[in-house]
Amino acid sequence: MSIRHGLLALLDQGPRYGYQLRTEFEARTGATWPLNVGQVYTTLGRLERDGLVVPDGEDEEGHLFYAVTEKGRAELRDWFETPVPRTSPPRDELAIKLAMAVTVPGVDVHAVVQAQRRHSVKALQDYTRLKARALAGEPAGSAADGRSDLAWLLVLDQLIFQTEAEVRWLDHCETRLANYRERPVAEPGPAATAPARGRRTRA
Amino acid sequence: MSIRHGLLALLDQGPRYGYQLRTEFEARTGATWPLNVGQVYTTLGRLERDGLVVPDGEDEEGHLFYAVTEKGRAELRDWFETPVPRTSPPRDELAIKLAMAVTVPGVDVHAVVQAQRRHSVKALQDYTRLKARALAGEPAGSAADGRSDLAWLLVLDQLIFQTEAEVRWLDHCETRLANYRERPVAEPGPAATAPARGRRTRA
DNA sequence: CGACACATGTAACACGTTACATGATTTG
DNA sequence: CAAATCATGTAACGTGTTACATGTGTCG
Numbered sequence A, B: 001m002s003i004r005h006g007l008l009a010l011l012d013q014g015p016r017y018g019y020q021l022r023t024e025f026e027a028r029t030g031a032t033w034p035l036n037v038g039q040v041y042t043t044l045g046r047l048e049r050d051g052l053v054v055p056d057g058e059d060e061e062g063h064l065f066y067a068v069t070e071k072g073r074a075e076l077r078d079w080f081e082t083p084v085p086r087t088s089p090p091r092d093e094l095a096i097k098l099a100m101a102v103t104v105p106g107v108d109v110h111a112v113v114q115a116q117r118r119h120s121v122k123a124l125q126d127y128t129r130l131k132a133r134a135l136a137g138e139p140a141g142s143a144a145d146g147r148s149d150l151a152w153l154l155v156l157d158q159l160i161f162q163t164e165a166e167v168r169w170l171d172h173c174e175t176r177l178a179n180y181r182e183r184p185v186a187e188p189g190p191a192a193t194a195p196a197r198g199r200r201t202r203a
Numbered sequence C: 001c002g003a004c005a006c007a008t009g010t011a012a013c014a015c016g017t018t019a020c021a022t023g024a025t026t027t028g
Numbered sequence D: 001c002a003a004a005t006c007a008t009g010t011a012a013c014g015t016g017t018t019a020c021a022t023g024t025g026t027c028g
Helices: A002-011 A018-032 A037-049 A070-081 A093-103 A109-140 A146-182 B002-011 B018-032 B037-049 B070-081 B093-103 B109-140 B146-182
Strands: A053-058 A064-068 B053-058 B064-068
Touching: A002 A018, A002 A037, A002 A064, A002 A070, A002 B093, A018 A037, A018 A146, A018 B093, A037 A053, A037 A064, A064 A070, A070 B093, A070 B109, A093 A109, A093 A146, A093 B002, A093 B018, A093 B070, A093 B146, A109 A146, A109 B070, A146 B093, A146 B146, B002 B018, B002 B037, B002 B064, B002 B070, B018 B037, B018 B146, B037 B053, B037 B064, B064 B070, B093 B109, B093 B146, B109 B146
Parallel strands: none
Antiparallel strands: A053 A064, B053 B064
């Protein structure tokens, strides 16, 4: 639901047309989350279907504008007021992967962790470089407007904060695993997590 | 693709049936990401469609087992070897929301940030409490096996690390916003981010 | 007996995403 | 002229998710 609401928010500034929305969206989120143009149109269609936007005439150049409706504005207010649920957050693939790697025998957890760590550190460096460039470019050129520069900076910071936390967590996993290996739990029987049933028979 | 691979990983330990997979999945990820049972069956169907698992007979009690195929094992190896892409990470709703809140006029960014902060701190406390309970319960009762306890702990830690980073980022946003308000950029013209076109005409 | 956990499934939908088709306009 | 950008759209797919239907066994 992020793209839906993102586009809706952009439309709240005034009527826009599809291609323009993509441009403005990417100005704020940077190259991190490139937005396929086609998706703008599909999303606009669904927004219209749900009565959150309406077609709003066209340019002398043929640009097809959309405007947000009252219902759309209400939805938007609600979006801004309601926090993103961090209880029951979206499933994180890395967490699931590690949980499985730790559990399933025959997986080299250390290798998995280190491969991910290398990748994440690399990503972190990229972000830091991007940030330096953004900070250097802003006072001088500033072709884009200041508010979207700010947005882009905040998004970058979020990525950095999050990736740093990820790396720290990966290290944390390693130490926890080391501790665990020193004091292993008694080998459980097969299917110990599931209620022990009668031996299964092959068909 | 997380559930797909998660189930595949569980099946790699040996044939399982649907309901059992859900139980084992939740033993590892805890109550954080409750898994609708129906989804296990739909996912199993898709895994079978793609040749990653095959039906593997049934129990004397009628449990319908599935087993991972060689192709499935290959897919699984690949999953463990390949890091979760942290360049071009999944769109984060909170980041998008803040980027929009900062950009769109008439949004009380401070209110948005603080509402989210309260929510996240609350989530953090919940996680911490859960962790304390998990650590206390493990040495004594330990009804579940040690490895899935470990997995659950790691998942919890990840949630904690991530949420902490989120709170810190929110605070960081506030200070950045404060700095920005002190030294605001010159008011840009309308639609400054998009190429300035001729005045649009209403239809 | 009724409630509840166990167990298997299906139908339907939403959203995100990609690939493709098409055309106008601009620019090297 | 050719390539690139601007611009609008559609068809199709995949995963995740929910709601529902159905039946068995168990326990108070």
